[in-house]
Amino acid sequence: MENLKLTDKLSRFIVSWILLMIVWIAFTTSFAAQELLVGVGITAIIAFFTIPFFTCCTLTILSPTRVFYMIYYLFVFTWELIKSNIDVARRVLTPSLPINPGIVKFKTKLTTDYSRMVLANSITLTPGTLSIDIIDDTFYVHWIDVKTTNPEEAQKEIAETFEKILLKIF
Amino acid sequence: MTYIFYIALLFMMVGVALAAIRFVKGPTAGDRSVALDTLTTIMVAALVMLAYIFDRYIYLDVALVYGVLGFIGVIVLARYLEGAL
Amino acid sequence: MKKFIVIITLATLGFYLGQTFYELGFGDARFEHGVKDIYLEKTVSELHVANTITSIIVSFRGFDTLGEVTVLFLAATALGGILYKRRHHVGDRSVLFSASRIVRSGSKLLFPAVILLGVYVFVHGHLSPGGGFQGGTIVATGFLLMLLAYENFKVSHHVLSYIESFAGIFFVLFGLAGFYNGGTFLENFMPVGTMNNLFSGGVIPIIYILVGFKVAAELTGLIYTVLHEKD
């Protein structure tokens, strides 16, 4: 797809190899020598052929601070997910359906495709919001209970908690 | 302990029934797709639960494959509704 | 000239195959209580395979599986033949426009994992209720995801047909090796190993991997052809 330096390719290859190997161990759930051997071979082949697609990260993604922020992100995300479900439960179970839906937009500071995708997925799973589209750096978000249509305030309300952490990861 | 499974299966059954009502009622193709998406996730959870009840580890693989195929199926539907096919 | 050589080769092959099959004596063997007990017993005692269905499909009834694979191959060829002319009129887009960025990044990230899941299913065909057909279908579904998300995702038709042909040839070769060593098509001739290990079941995992590759290549080719036929 794009022209890459050899070091970039190698580093992408190693990252996707490691990740696929973890997935393989999770699929087989066994540490028998045969399984590991076959897994190393298969994942190496798949990682080699998917170098052009697997563009999210080079080896720098595995540095300790980033891994720490990833785990931190996971906790923040889980908490938001629980909050959003309580919110949904409240709205669904109230007989009068307290909703005030609309679509708002805001700009993001994130630059890479993958970080934007993670942010969009997180927005979908957090209280009352559903990401509809990203055009350049503008998010369009369906909000079940619109509090503001001003882009800056919407960004503060919806995305700031995740964006701060994602900027440190990617 | 067994009662928890009965209660959970009952809840899931009611959930499936409610989603199925939406699936039948529509009114648009999009609403039906949403219902299908919901049903897929509930069925994956139900398969995992059945794996525990029958104590078959293998059923977890089935649940995983069903999840993957269901996801791609919904993507196909969405792309069709978008007018891309 | 080329056609002549092909016809001669096919005729010779057909003659010898016919002779071999004639000498087999299909249906001569009689079992008093049907074959089910023998299958069940032989699966454990001779093949050391955890999944009885697998041993029946691939070993005892391997010839039927060859027929099934041939049916799939014929379907793929026929569809290719029907759509062949139109394919040349259309450009190289699988869908009219690419999906949104989120779907594209998501499918990029999921694609290797889906392929790995398919490979896992057909490599473990003799241990779990998977197998070549199922695994191959999952691999093809991974390609479907990419073809839907990107309008210009390329799959080489040549590579696909090479994979398909070689998998088919090796399937038949392993079957004939069974003739040579044991006497029936796809008779096991390799060490069977211990039950529930990955390297066990003799020839069965190899056949399933070949079937997996063949099915994956065929279905990917089918999906590719169908998606590119438009306008």
Next chain:
Amino acid sequence: MSLLFEIIGGALILIGSIFLLLGGLGILRMPDVYNRLQAGTKATTLGGMSLILGVGFLKVEDDWTWMVKALIIVIFIAFSNPISSHALARAMYKRKRYPLIKNDDGNMDAYKEVSENIKKEDKK
């Protein structure tokens, strides 16, 4: 120890099934497709995740492999559900099923002005 895991697992399964029920109820009660997507996706994602993890916890002492498989399914659900619901929402907007808006003050639907141009851009 085993009692602790049993309590955690049972509680997670109960919570999960309740949220799956709420997901079904949500897509039945909500008035338009975007709100249905919101309720359906969120509730079934957490519900499915928690139920599957609960099963993993019940088995964690006899057989750790269940937990690993359960985690893989959970990660997959958490990843794929929002993507598919986003794809559906965008497809519905492209089919001109505009969202229901209760208090319209003119700019409650910010996507409307750009959605016309996207299709041309994508088709080029």
